[in-house]
Amino acid sequence: VTVVDIDGRSLKLSNLDKVLYPTGFTKAEVIDYYAKVAPTILPHLSDRAITRRRFPNGVEGQTFYEKNCPKHRPDWVDVFRVTGEDGTIDFCKIDSLPALLWLANLAALELHTSMARAVDPDTPTMVVFDLDPGLPADLVDCCEVALWLRHVLGSLGLECAAKTSGSKGLQVYLPLNTGPMTYERTAGFSRTLAQVMEQQHPDRCVSVQRKELRVGKVLIDWSQNSRHKTTVCAYSLRARPRPTVSTPVTWDEVEACLDARDAEVITFEAPEVLDRIAEHGDLWLPTLTLEQHLPELG
Amino acid sequence: MPRAIWSGSISFGLVNIPIKLYNAVSRKNVSFHQIDTRSGSRVKMQRVSATDGSEVPYDAIVKGYELSPDRYVTISPEELDALDPEATRTIDIEEFISLSDIDPVFFDTAYYVAPVKAAVKPYKLLEEAMEQEGKVAIARFVMRTKQYLAAVRPKNGALVMSTMVYADEVVPAEDVPELSDLDGVTVSDRELAMAKQLVESLSTDFEPEKFRDTYRDQVLELIDRKAAGEETVLEAPAPADEGKVVDLMAALEASVKEAREARKRHPTGAEEDGAEAEVAEAKPKKKPAKRAAKKSA
Numbered sequence: 210v211t212v213v214d215i216d217g218r219s220l221k222l223s224n225l226d227k228v229l230y231p232t233g234f235t236k237a238e239v240i241d242y243y244a245k246v247a248p249t250i251l252p253h254l255s256d257r258a259i260t261r262r263r264f265p266n267g268v269e270g271q272t273f274y275e276k277n278c279p280k281h282r283p284d285w286v287d288v289f290r291v292t293g294e295d296g297t298i299d300f301c302k303i304d305s306l307p308a309l310l311w312l313a314n315l316a317a318l319e320l321h322t323s324m325a326r327a328v329d330p331d332t333p334t335m336v337v338f339d340l341d342p343g344l345p346a347d348l349v350d351c352c353e354v355a356l357w358l359r360h361v362l363g364s365l366g367l368e369c370a371a372k373t374s375g376s377k378g379l380q381v382y383l384p385l386n387t388g389p390m391t392y393e394r395t396a397g398f399s400r401t402l403a404q405v406m407e408q409q410h411p412d413r414c415v416s417v418q419r420k421e422l423r424v425g426k427v428l429i430d431w432s433q434n435s436r437h438k439t440t441v442c443a444y445s446l447r448a449r450p451r452p453t454v455s456t457p458v459t460w461d462e463v464e465a466c467l468d469a470r471d472a473e474v475i476t477f478e479a480p481e482v483l484d485r486i487a488e489h490g491d492l493w494l495p496t497l498t499l500e501q502h503l504p505e506l507g
Numbered sequence: 508m509p510r511a512i513w514s515g516s517i518s519f520g521l522v523n524i525p526i527k528l529y530n531a532v533s534r535k536n537v538s539f540h541q542i543d544t545r546s547g548s549r550v551k552m553q554r555v556s557a558t559d560g561s562e563v564p565y566d567a568i569v570k571g572y573e574l575s576p577d578r579y580v581t582i583s584p585e586e587l588d589a590l591d592p593e594a595t596r597t598i599d600i601e602e603f604i605s606l607s608d609i610d611p612v613f614f615d616t617a618y619y620v621a622p623v624k625a626a627v628k629p630y631k632l633l634e635e636a637m638e639q640e641g642k643v644a645i646a647r648f649v650m651r652t653k654q655y656l657a658a659v660r661p662k663n664g665a666l667v668m669s670t671m672v673y674a675d676e677v678v679p680a681e682d683v684p685e686l687s688d689l690d691g692v693t694v695s696d697r698e699l700a701m702a703k704q705l706v707e708s709l710s711t712d713f714e715p716e717k718f719r720d721t722y723r724d725q726v727l728e729l730i731d732r733k734a735a736g737e738e739t740v741l742e743a744p745a746p747a748d749e750g751k752v753v754d755l756m757a758a759l760e761a762s763v764k765e766a767r768e769a770r771k772r773h774p775t776g777a778e779e780d781g782a783e784a785e786v787a788e789a790k791p792k793k794k795p796a797k798r799a800a801k802k803s804a
Binding site for chain 1: 544547732735753754755756758759762763765766767769770
């Protein structure tokens with residue numbers, strides 16, 4: 210166990226040499242990544258309820274989804290108390306470098322966030338379209354659907370942003386940042402759009418969850434627009450064979466990926482993501498700042 | 508090696524067989540300690556006076572039997588010892604019966620009965636005689652201030668003793684309202700035939716090894732996972748001088764460097780743990796395309 214001082218907080222780091230990914234990526238590298246990405250990821254984490262997906266024995270080991278902040282948290286890690294019909298949950302408030310690294314040390318590789326802020330859990334600040342390919346469709350097919358989706362949103366006068374899920378798919382976010390808003394409206398809007406897309410391209414995409422309908426197509430999953438759901442946070446690591454990251458990408462890159470028909474074009478591992486931030490800054494910032502109004506459909 | 512928990516003798520008629528008792532069952536409950544979540548410290552039990560909260564030393568405590576609220580008869584250990592027929596130290600066999608005469612509800616705790624060296628022969632004699640007669644012995648004995656009823660029976664060449672509850676300790680089934688209501692219920696032959704068919708179809712030989720305490724397995728697994736995943740529920744408070752505090756990047760640098768060098772030495776390290784298929788699938792060799800795309804972006 211190594212005790213480190215981070216911004217005046219004392220934190221115990223353990224098992225730094227433990228290999229968490231089959232490629233040999235260790236816990237020290239995970240913590241190192243989160244330490245370096247902290248200034249970029251924290252604005253996207255700090256005021257939201259986070260579901261932690263932990264892999265104490267690496268990505269091939271058992272995993273735990275955790276919402277409640279453990280009682281044994283350091284006394285400087287605060288919580289958001291969110292009360293809903295399904296009870297009260299104290300979410301960890303991850304608003305500082307030491308808090309983020311405390312989670313990283315618990316092997317919380319994946320951080321999934323809510324569409325709403327924790328202080329106002331019924332008001333989503335953005336809409337997510339989670340594009341999930343059904344084999345043999347892959348990330349390239351998601352790029353095609355994402356570009357169509359961008360076009361449809363554009364025709365409604367709306368701007369959107371894309372990020373890889375870091376796993377198999379792509380996610381298109383529509384920033385709103387204008388209250389009042391409800392999940393009923395964001396879910397209804399995204400569902401209608403998914404159905405429109407399905408009608409326009411019935412051979413390429415589906416709007417319903419059923420797995421057997423997804424074969425060779427892209428599911429436009431609108432159901433993530435729910436108070437009860439969280440979606441992987443931008444810049445979060447994923448538990449894949451490689452330490453891939455949910456990476457914000459430019460629309461040029463989405464087009465390039467489709468043109469090259471090569472998922473690798475927009476597949477990024479942790480060190481590459483840090484290079485990209487140095488080059489592009491935070492491509493995901495508009496999801497927090499861009500103010501747009503959700504049009505009434507139908 | 509298990510430890511004998513009682514020694515004495517089995518006595519019947521004029522025969523006296525010196526024996527020891529061993530637990531035949533070791534309960535596998537998972538036991539937890541109590542921990543103070545604020546400090547990680549173990550919680551200590553303390554006997555305190557119900558009147559003023561002050562700690563009561565162990566040697567000041569006696570047993571008290573409540574006659575009516577706040578009225579007690581106190582009994583000292585010496586007084587109980589005087590009643591304890593310690594001197595007998597015998598398992599007195601009173602009769603021999605058939606095992607099937609005892610309803611399982613009477614059985615309590617099982618012990619192995621083991622002969623001391625000099626008593627091997629009479630022990631074996633008793634065991635074999637009971638085995639061949641198909642009988643079990645009903646006995647009385649005293650252990651730790653309680654008089655027990657017990658059944659001694661032969662099992663695979665050894666004697667096993669089960670303590671039993673007394674008849675007046677068994678709750679009569681009629682005391683359970685739902686059970687006393689069953690009297691008036693009738694079933695048809697057809698229903699009975701179907702139920703019997705179901706019972707038959709599930710009939711098998713009892714193999715106790717087939718059954719496990721899966722809840723306990725899960726608790727132990729949870730403990731293992733937590734222990735392996737450094738999420739100890741709480742760490743005991745560290746002594747003040749434990750581990751010197753170092754700078755974060757200094758702490759990580761060496762480990763990160765080592766991991767990167769290890770990968771350079773074994774670029775296909777993934778193959779060693781059998782994950783190559785997955786990795787190969789996820790890693791097509793088309794890096795150049797990405798570089799080009801990056802520049803265009």
